[in-house]
Amino acid sequence: MLNDNHQRIAVIGAGPAGISAAVAAAALGIEVDWYDKENGAGGKLNNYHQLFPGRESAASILEDFIGTTGTNPVKKHFGIEIARIEKDNQQFSLFSGTEQVGVADSVIIANGFDFFDARIKEEFGYGIYKRVVTSPDLERILKNNSLDLRIDGADPSSIAFVHCVGSRDQQVGINYCSRLCCITGIKQAIEIKELFPQCKVVNFYIDIRAFGTGYEELYREAQEKHKVRFIRGRVSEASENQQNKILLKAEDTLMSRPLKLTVDWLVLLVGMVPACSQIQVDNHQVTDLDTGFFQMAKTFSGSRLAGQAGVFTAGACCGPMSIPEASASGRSAAMEAWQYLKNR
Ligand SMILES: Cc1cc2nc3c(=O)[nH]c(=O)nc-3n(C[C@H](O)[C@H](O)[C@H](O)COP(=O)(O)OP(=O)(O)OC[C@H]3O[C@@H](n4cnc5c(N)ncnc54)[C@H](O)[C@@H]3O)c2cc1C
Ligand code: SF4
Numbered sequence: 001m002l003n004d005n006h007q008r009i010a011v012i013g014a015g016p017a018g019i020s021a022a023v024a025a026a027a028l029g030i031e032v033d034w035y036d037k038e039n040g041a042g043g044k045l046n047n048y049h050q051l052f053p054g055r056e057s058a059a060s061i062l063e064d065f066i067g068t069t070g071t072n073p074v075k076k077h078f079g080i081e082i083a084r085i086e087k088d089n090q091q092f093s094l095f096s097g098t099e100q101v102g103v104a105d106s107v108i109i110a111n112g113f114d115f116f117d118a119r120i121k122e123e124f125g126y127g128i129y130k131r132v133v134t135s136p137d138l139e140r141i142l143k144n145n146s147l148d149l150r151i152d153g154a155d156p157s158s159i160a161f162v163h164c165v166g167s168r169d170q171q172v173g174i175n176y177c178s179r180l181c182c183i184t185g186i187k188q189a190i191e192i193k194e195l196f197p198q199c200k201v202v203n204f205y206i207d208i209r210a211f212g213t214g215y216e217e218l219y220r221e222a223q224e225k226h227k228v229r230f231i232r233g234r235v236s237e238a239s240e241n242q243q244n245k246i247l248l249k250a251e252d253t254l255m256s257r258p259l260k261l262t263v264d265w266l267v268l269l270v271g272m273v274p275a276c277s278q279i280q281v282d283n284h285q286v287t288d289l290d291t292g293f294f295q296m297a298k299t300f301s302g303s304r305l306a307g308q309a310g311v312f313t314a315g316a317c318c319g320p321m322s323i324p325e326a327s328a329s330g331r332s333a334a335m336e337a338w339q340y341l342k343n344r
Helices: 016-027 043-047 058-070 135-144 181-195 215-224 323-343
Strands: 008-012 031-036 074-078 084-088 091-096 099-104 106-109 113-115 132-134 158-165 200-205 229-240 246-252 257-263 265-270 272-274 311-313
Touching: 008 016, 008 091, 008 099, 008 323, 016 031, 016 043, 016 058, 016 074, 016 106, 016 323, 031 099, 043 058, 043 135, 091 106, 106 323, 132 135, 135 181, 135 265, 158 181, 158 257, 181 200, 181 215, 181 265, 246 265, 311 323
Parallel strands: 008 031, 008 106, 031 074, 106 311, 132 265, 158 200, 158 265, 200 229
Antiparallel strands: 084 091, 091 099, 113 272, 229 246, 246 257
16 A cells, blocks of 8 residues: 555645646545645636636636545645755655745645736836736736726727737747637637627737637637637737827738727737746756746656656646646646655
């Protein structure tokens, strides 16, 4: 029996990936210490409104996720930010700042991602113009009070979305595609049209990457049912007029012609970047030099962290992924940790 000698695993992060990893590890009979820097579970899900592609309420999916943790004995250490993991013999020590906060026989890192800081793309005026927001900002507005989008009591008449903000952009040193912002922009465009049917909605894209099950259908629905306009083009600049409307300069790259547009709101579809709250592992180089995300030992199988036996990764700390993908990777990391503990 694996746990006759009480082997312990530390799971760092309580987003969708960390929840699935903690629950699966406990179900496999491993004793779990579960850490998150916040005081509760859920990660980014806490601030989303509806989820693509099925438009389920994020709050109810979060409840389902958290519900699964109730029946399993996991020891929660919430409100603790792990900064460093050190290996000594076969044991790992976990540190918050300089203080050692725990020990473990194996570790699953599931510390997720952060949103690209849109202020870096100064040309869009985020943080300067009131009505330039990011996709996570819009999620929060839709969740808390969509009427905040009204202007002087009237429905907004036009909203533009800009794709690939902080992704596929050599200027900011991020070459990868964040995979989920196209479908987020499609879903949010539909939500806007449902709330404000008269509002004109335009999405400026480089090319649409709608790869997942049900994504293409949602893209079609946005165009055919809701009449969202998709313009293949680049927005070069945003400015504000005296009525706080946003003036856009763009280029329609299909028609090869410049374009000017005035909208009530501009939404920047920001990319996914490595978590700001970084975790150092034994002073090893464990992140990909190009992207900064954790690097796995094998490209096609397994979730073992490159260069460190006994440490596994789950979810968006390895790169942009959806909630179902993050959850599946959490379960798979738990299984691999179980095999590691059994064989060592
Ligand atoms: C705008 C936007 C909308 C999205 N909408 C959807 C959607 O509708 N459907 C969908 O499938 N996917 C969606 N996604 C993707 C989704 O956000 C991710 O798949 C999911 O959040 C990944 O889960 P995770 O557990 O890996 O990371 P996270 O959700 O980021 O959770 C990480 C957890 O780790 C904790 N943590 C971080 N660092 C530390 C540390 N050092 N110590 C302790 N704890 C730490 C954090 O507090 C957090 O609780 C969206 C993404 C974006 C950008
Ligand atoms: S998913 Fe779409 S918006 Fe996001 S980086 Fe890729 S192409 Fe750009």
